[in-house]
Amino acid sequence: MTSTSSAxxxxxxxxxxxxxRKDFPVLDRLVHDGKKLVYxxxxxxxxxxxxxxxxxxxxxxxxxxxxxxxxxxxxxxxxALYEGARDKVAAFINAPSxxxxxxxxxxxxxxxxxxxxxGWADEPYRVDSDTEIVITEMEHHSNIVPWQLLSQxxxxxxxxxxxxDDGRLDLSDIEQIITEKTKxxxxxxxxxxxxxxxxxxxxxxxxxxxxxxxxxxxxQAAPHMVLDVQALGADFVxxxxxxxxxxxxxxxxxxxxxxxxxxxxxxxxGEMIETVSMHSSTYAPAPHKFEAGTPPIAQAVGLGAAVxxxxxxxxxxxxxxxxxxxxxxxxxxxxxxxxxxxxxxxxEDRGAAISFTLGDIHPHDxxxxxxxxxxxxxxxxxxxxxxxxxxxIPATTRASFYLYSTPAEVDAxxxxxxxxxxxxx
Amino acid sequence: MYQxxxxxxxxxxxxxxxxxxxAEVHHVNPTCGDEITLRVRMDGSVIGDVSYEGQGCxxxxxxxxxxxxxxxxxxxxxxxxxxxxxxxxxxxxxxIEPDDAMEEVLEDAVAFAGVSKYPARVKCALLSxxxxxxxxxxxxxxxxxxxxxxxxxxx
Numbered sequence: 001m002t003s004t005s006s007a008x009x010x011x012x013x014x015x016x017x018x019x020x021r022k023d024f025p026v027l028d029r030l031v032h033d034g035k036k037l038v039y040x041x042x043x044x045x046x047x048x049x050x051x052x053x054x055x056x057x058x059x060x061x062x063x064x065x066x067x068x069x070x071x072x073x074x075x076x077x078x079x080a081l082y083e084g085a086r087d088k089v090a091a092f093i094n095a096p097s098x099x100x101x102x103x104x105x106x107x108x109x110x111x112x113x114x115x116x117x118x119g120w121a122d123e124p125y126r127v128d129s130d131t132e133i134v135i136t137e138m139e140h141h142s143n144i145v146p147w148q149l150l151s152q153x154x155x156x157x158x159x160x161x162x163x164x165d166d167g168r169l170d171l172s173d174i175e176q177i178i179t180e181k182t183k184x185x186x187x188x189x190x191x192x193x194x195x196x197x198x199x200x201x202x203x204x205x206x207x208x209x210x211x212x213x214x215x216x217x218x219x220q221a222a223p224h225m226v227l228d229v230q231a232l233g234a235d236f237v238x239x240x241x242x243x244x245x246x247x248x249x250x251x252x253x254x255x256x257x258x259x260x261x262x263x264x265x266x267x268x269x270g271e272m273i274e275t276v277s278m279h280s281s282t283y284a285p286a287p288h289k290f291e292a293g294t295p296p297i298a299q300a301v302g303l304g305a306a307v308x309x310x311x312x313x314x315x316x317x318x319x320x321x322x323x324x325x326x327x328x329x330x331x332x333x334x335x336x337x338x339x340x341x342x343x344x345x346x347x348e349d350r351g352a353a354i355s356f357t358l359g360d361i362h363p364h365d366x367x368x369x370x371x372x373x374x375x376x377x378x379x380x381x382x383x384x385x386x387x388x389x390x391x392x393i394p395a396t397t398r399a400s401f402y403l404y405s406t407p408a409e410v411d412a413x414x415x416x417x418x419x420x421x422x423x424x425x
Numbered sequence: 426m427y428q429x430x431x432x433x434x435x436x437x438x439x440x441x442x443x444x445x446x447x448a449e450v451h452h453v454n455p456t457c458g459d460e461i462t463l464r465v466r467m468d469g470s471v472i473g474d475v476s477y478e479g480q481g482c483x484x485x486x487x488x489x490x491x492x493x494x495x496x497x498x499x500x501x502x503x504x505x506x507x508x509x510x511x512x513x514x515x516x517x518x519x520x521i522e523p524d525d526a527m528e529e530v531l532e533d534a535v536a537f538a539g540v541s542k543y544p545a546r547v548k549c550a551l552l553s554x555x556x557x558x559x560x561x562x563x564x565x566x567x568x569x570x571x572x573x574x575x576x577x578x579x580x
Contacts (some may be wrong), residue, residue: 362459379457
């Protein structure tokens with residue numbers, strides 16, 4: 001352990017962040033006339049290690065070609081790299097089969113893909129006016145709007161779990177919400193705004209009892225903890241690459257193989273077909289059935305490198321680091337006068353994204369004054385406006401940590417907030 | 426960017442509260458959740474009142490206060506010129522250094538020149554001005570004397 005903290009006891013279980021940070025060139029940046037960058041916006045996107053950047057460069061400099069088409073050497077190399085990335089992701093999430101890993105452009109596309117599969121599906125999966133869709137009040141807009149669209153287009157009823165005052169799902173009426181009519185339950189594993197880690201088992205068990213499918217949005221989980229799709233027991237799991245050290249433009253949808261065989265494609269085009277005539281077509285088996293057109297090849301290869309990087313450190317160690325840091329950060333933030341954490345106020349069942357309000361100072365003003373000190377946080381409703389409505393606030397400031405974050409950065413945030421209070425107080 | 430003038434208007438807003446008007450609009454800035462409800466009362470071609478309620482950052486709220494100071498009592502044509510000058514300043518990406526002529530027109534509003542360097546905040550500064558433009562257009566298209574639907578309660 002090399003990180004030091006001036007203001008509090010250094011928590012146990014931290015990673016060697018000094019060594020890790022050497023892999024992330026951007027973390028050395030100075031901003032606003034020489035201020036050290038303190039990057040606490042990891043829930044929005046992570047920074048990228050040199051290993052990922054080098055992989056992207058090398059792909060374009062040495063192997064670039066379209067995949068699954070040519071017979072020349074570059075096409076074969078590009079295909080092997082792209083499909084190799086699929087193998088790496090499949091291993092990373094403990095998928096029973098590599099063919100269950102569909103590459104998309106981001107988690108939103110993964111979630112929309114499932115909504116569209118179900119809208120066009122035959123029985124028993126079909127979502128129609130006699131059926132119900134279940135989500136939660138703490139979803140990112142990307143796991144709300146696709147279901148509103150599906151509900152509007154099919155007449156299916158959209159229902160959701162509410163939230164408790166301390167930022168957790170209210171499952172007290174689970175039997176009224178998930179019923180025999182429910183076709184799909186879609187919920188977030190770790191909330192991007194509240195930080196809450198949700199109780200998967202209770203929801204999956206109820207869904208399975210009534211024969212509903214389960215989709216888990218793991219966008220804020222895959223980067224931070226061991227993600228084992230078999231242990232989760234869900235039918236689909238969606239996440240994105242850029243929050244887990246990978247490039248933008250690459251996402252993942254994992255789905256159980258028999259479902260992927262049964263469900264219809266959504267986007268049509270090259271690569272997803274078996275044969276095409278002017279009258280009709282037959283489709284390639286999954287995952288290609290769901291990957292129409294030239295995929296994000298370099299981005300998938302970059303995600304593979306990110307998965308290698310994370311796995312070499314160990315997702316369990318990363319989770320332990322973030323847990324220790326979150327515990328420290330929650331404690332220090334609660335010392336700041338007039339600061340209110342929106343979400344769980346302990347580190348239990350909690351991820352490393354911490355939202356808060358500071359008196360009646362608007363988050364935009366908080367973020368701007370922090371930025372002047374080199375501290376990057378996210379402000380606004382975090383694409384989860386219903387959560388802000390639920391807690392009666394217009395917006396929050398959110399600090400979110402990752403494997404390279406340090407207690408010293410938590411201290412910088414706390415000192416920065418003191419300056420905000422002095423400025424607007 | 427946080428000039429003393431801006432902080433003053435934020436902490437002590439001028440003309441805040443909803444009063445009678447011929448038109449009411451509600452504008453939001455979806456990126457940050459700033460909101461404003463704004464009413465315009467025209468007395469012939471003169472701006473009789475611009476009243477507002479809102480929540481949001483210091484920039485959006487101070488800007489509404491400055492707007493009220495600048496536009497109430499002005500003839501519509503002059504107010505439109507002020508609005509256009511403010512818009513030009515805010516869209517300048519920090520390239521316009523307000524001169525005496527601009528300061529003559531914009532008064533306290535020149536303090537927002539620094540905000541124009543921050544693309545994410547320009548919308549905050551413009552929120553009330555866009556709401557005013559919208560409400561004024563509606564007020565002018567209303568038959569004269571028609572009362573605002575929500576009854577013009579005073580906050």
